[in-house]
Amino acid sequence: MVSVNTSSTGVASAALRMINAQLATTQNRIATGYKVNSAADNASVWATATKIRSDKTASEALKSSISTAKAQADAGSAALDEVSKILTDMKTLTISAVAAGGATDADANKMTTLVNQAKAIINGASIGGKNVLLDTTNNNVSVNLNVAEGVSTNMTASITASDVLSASNASFKDVLTSLAKADIVAGLVTKIDTAQTEVGKISATLTGFSAQMDSSLSFIDKLNDIRDTAIGGLVDADLEKESAKLNALQVKQQLAYQALSIGNSAQQNILRLFQ
Template identity: 30%
Template sequence: MTSIMTNTSALSALSTLRSISSQMDTTQSRISSGYKVKDASDNAAYWSIATTMRSDNKAMSAVQDALGMGAAKADTAYTGMDSAISVVSDIKAKLVAAREPGVDKEKINKELTELKNQLGSVAKSASFNGENWLYDSSETAGTTQEMVGSFVRGSDGNVSVKTITFDTTNSMLINDAAAAGGLLTKDTVATYAYGTTTSSATYYLISSAKGDATSKEVTLTSSSSNDEIDGMVASVDKMLTSMTDAAATVGATKSRIESQSSFAKDLSDTIETGIGKLVDADMNEESTKLKALQTQQQLGIQALSIANSSTENVLSLFR
């Protein structure tokens, strides 16, 4: 039946054309934005996951910045410790030279004084952002430094910030308020062989401001005996051993921070890739789909035109 009131063919063609236009709008939106899931209405589950992971990735970026700060602190401490070890090695060499008969011990002591001043300068200047792992002027014997190491989201959805810690008790060289808190200001007991006997000596290298060390300072005078000098050499060598251990600890912390920083960067990239797989549009697929929809749209328009022209044929019946 042909009706001029209801054109079923035109309605069908129009419905198809509307569907094609809707699909074209979706495809064009994906092409222009680059996302197949841009809003929650596109895919609520994927949008929710992507939004949460983007937020976590921003936190990971902050972690990377914090790790960079921690690495700078460890680098500064290690550089200072390495320089201090070199200076203390020079002091030990000067003391060994003082053992030579006929040398001017007073002049060597002047060199020792300048080397000690250099140690103080190194320890005090090894500071980054107000934190110093080698020098302290408080009565506490070192503190535990915390550095942000990672951002973790557990299987239950709860988040936490993990830290990397370093105990400055292991690396503090000078403590002006508590001599026992510094490797160079505290009393260092060492044993040594003098002649056929074994003796022990207790010395400190740097005099703290408070001066609560009970032993003698490593200092040469014209009357310093060979026995005393041997004791000083043994004590300074013991200090060097402690400083070497401290440098190894700082170096291990530095290595861990660098390793964690590298992992954080790789993890951030992996998360970003995972988000992309969920919400990014495949541009090759979308461009192909757009071309097909444009062709379908043209055919739909032609079909609608044909359907509308069928009613014109009714007029010929009344001529």
């Protein structure tokens, strides 16, 4: 039965509006890849995802600081490796000179060259404007991770200040200064051995610090992977599911248009009865 007072197309129109709204939502999810693209979609889920993203951004900034500190330690360690080789050459030269009955001018020139090389390497071990071999302050890196409300995990590592070329560091001062021919004597071998021992100590400290930074970086990377997974579970759309839904809604949309067309035709047929 068709009524001329109440449009029979009302239900079809309402259904079409609902289908079009659902279709727009599904198309947006497929286009953006998100099922929750703003607070309007789901305020609580969006707030949680935003907080996790903020945590990840903060950890990335921390990761940058840790990477820089690690690079500074690695640069210092690499420099000391080269200095250790030079000290070995200096020791060999000294032993040979002493065995030959005394240093020559040529020996003194070679020694000066070696000393200058060592100084240049130490002075050049700078990353980001900081040289851990010449700094007068400790190099500290603190990693604070809030693992639960009111609970935090602190991972702190530091390199103790060790200005290897300062006057207070006698082991280096005695051998990495201008050495005249008269300084190349048996006693210099002992001083070089002492400097080598100091090189080993500082290098071990730098290597240990670098290893701690590696561990911290690895943990942050794993934590950020977990955060990415959590964010994905909260806001990412299931594209396979949404594609299937899109096809179903497009079929429903076509049927709704046909129903609306049939309803309009029925009213026109009634009007023809009065013509």
